[in-house]
Amino acid sequence: MHVTIPNTERHKVEADYHNRAFQVDVYQPNSPVPDEGFPVIYLLDGNSTFSTVVDAVRLQSRRPERTEVHPAVVVAIGYPTEEPFSPERFYDYTLAEPEFDVRKKWGDREIPAHGGADTFMEFMENVLKPMIESKYSINKLKQTIFGHSLGGLFVLHALFTNSQAFQTYIAGSPSIHWNQTAILKERDQFMQGKPKLDKPISVLIAAGEREGNHASYMLENARQLTDELKDVPDLEASFQIYDNENHISVLPRLINQSLKIALK
Template sequence: MTEQAYCLPRTTYFDLAPETGGDPYRIFLFRPAVEAPVGGWPLLVMTDGNANFPFAFASLVTQAPYPSGTGVDWGVIAAIGYPTDDPYDAMRRAWDLGPPPVKSYPPYVEGGPPVRIGGSGELLAFIDKQLLPRLAEVVLLDATRRSLFGHSFGGLFTLYALFEKPDLFANWIAASPTIYWEGSEILKNEALRQTVAGNEVMLHLSAGEYEGEELAPFQYLNEDAAVRLVRKKAERTVALAQEMADRLDGAADGIRTQFELFAGETHMSVVGPAVNRAIGIAFRRPNS
């Protein structure tokens, strides 16, 4: 028996370095095999591309062939990751997805470099000024049907980007956003958010059931159960996301919100359901 490497059909990747300097991003790209519609394809941009792209690919290719049954049509996925085989690059994602101001934290491991956050503005500029134009060069896209998805720190980045440039995407999908980070400093960005200039945009917030004030049943068996429970109650991931959705829904600045709780899911297991929901939002069949 001869084993061979396997790749996901219709997928490619390319590395793109910021014009302002720094290490390149790895962009994972899926383009449908069929001809683009007259107005161009809808686009889903994702953070944590190494981890999230396979979920998105599987969700789209199993649903888009059956639009009348799933409500999902074809579209383009562009996931922003890093030149690594690991699902996450912890150091780079901390900088890219952690909103300003710039701050440093102790190393992840003893003797390692300090962890820095505060680069979200740079990543947002990269998406706006480099990534979107580059994608438009290689595939026909509908600029009115763009969506952004992020989970955890990526969800926090999604909120930051929404409050900074609300017209950049039509749908903003923030799963398990770390709203609590730095004393919920993102709420300052919310308070100073920009008004949507064009059509109303949609913010979908979500979290897993076991990101609230209860652990998953198996987690109570862990040695760190007590510490984990205290941390979860301080983070208030579910409550803060729900509160933001309630606060922003119907606001005069053109943001419509939804909140969804995924039953039975933890902070990490919720990635699959959350990405699946992002596919349903980004590539929703018209009139479905």
Template sequence: MKILSTISNVACLILLSAALFTSCKQTSDTKTTNTVKDSTNFKLYSKNVQDSFFISVQLPLAYPEQPKKKYPVVVLTDANFYYPMLAPVLQQYEQGGLLPPMILVGIGYKSFQAMDSLRQRDYLYPKAIPSDEMKAPGGGQNFYRFITGELLPYINKNYPTMSTERTLLGHSFGGYFTLYSLLEQLNTKRADFSGFVAASPSLWYNNFYLSRIPEQLKTSAVTDTLSLHLTVGQLEDPKWSVAPVNDLSSMLKTDKRLKFSSTIYTDLDHMDVGLISYIRGLQKIYNK
């Protein structure tokens, strides 16, 4: 596993996000007004979850000049927290030629507080066991079905998407959900996502339930069509965070069915890992 010292890079990216968010968001809103669905923010009710989600969509800077072109789709969990940071960075990276133009789809809740309480309901599967010391109903499967059966069809219908080029991003419980989605996709023989970025995933959940991914990958018909970027911060808990990511990485890195990469970020703790993981993960997946 590659080890990088990136604290200064993360600080710069966050400052860049804060400085550019207002101007870039205004640019995005202006360019998407009266084009596709006339809005970049909407509420979408899920029959699977039986709740509404607040969706944010950012079209690439290239869209006004190339409206008929189809673009890769990046689906972001924990959007209340990460979307305001990641959205302007993706546009800036597109403008600088560091990433290709892509459509960003953020899945959020009605408020930051709601996200903080409901992500436990939506991101974890199966139901929590006593050793988890938490109450999680195991709604991850319902949330997965919302994304694959309700959200993605809506996005495909209303936006110029490349249905074969979609990446799912998640951090912490969201990172767990990203890996669970990979497992579920293998189990159901679906092809909803071609890329997965899991930052500091909560691999300890339900007695390391996701440790079955390597075996499921071996029995799948997948060749080399899937990419996974897995990360953790070196300052995170050595036993419950760093070691499980190392163990899973050791099992996955030799499997040629998966385009796999992993990184331990030195000097970074749990909450520092998400943004830099998303950017670097997208670069590894799309800068071929």
């Protein structure tokens, strides 16, 4: 007997590059649709986070007057695999050539194809979002993107290059070291352009305490970037360290805090 998550549907969504087909799982609340539509959360690495996020939304949105978490549509952008992660994410979430220390880490192994973040962003904006908005009641003014690790790096790329695509950006343990030269160049262009945001946006950058010893300086890179973003008008940037958590165990706590920001 198969167990399913209530009120969910699975779609196969074709992309026009690399013969890519995404496994897109969507949860829609079993509650009256607000006049303006439901808020929506787009999850990167959807295979790894969908059920956790859906359960958190279902439970906490039952009493929004107490939790401040309101019902939302959850869209998990995943891959046709039973594994939590797919090697294809390396292409979809990264920018240019990785830094030397990352190449060295792989040793004799071949680094997966990478550098397709712009292409993946075009897919999200031109294919995925229109499809979701045609099938579900979406509030286009309350959209969140959630990514962790390489997904967190992509969230930063989306913020710096398309800051009006979402209103809330969640970057968990972002792999800034992977594309450090490229992502910091995008940061500089974003900051120097003195962005005038049509609507205030929220950014949460977070990491686990145990990531502080990582050779990539993941925690310090994230902290420093958050401090810099606090100078951007109409952008509310916050940084969170979760005590006693590592790169993977940080996810449930990050999800919980993200809902409080995205669905308040």
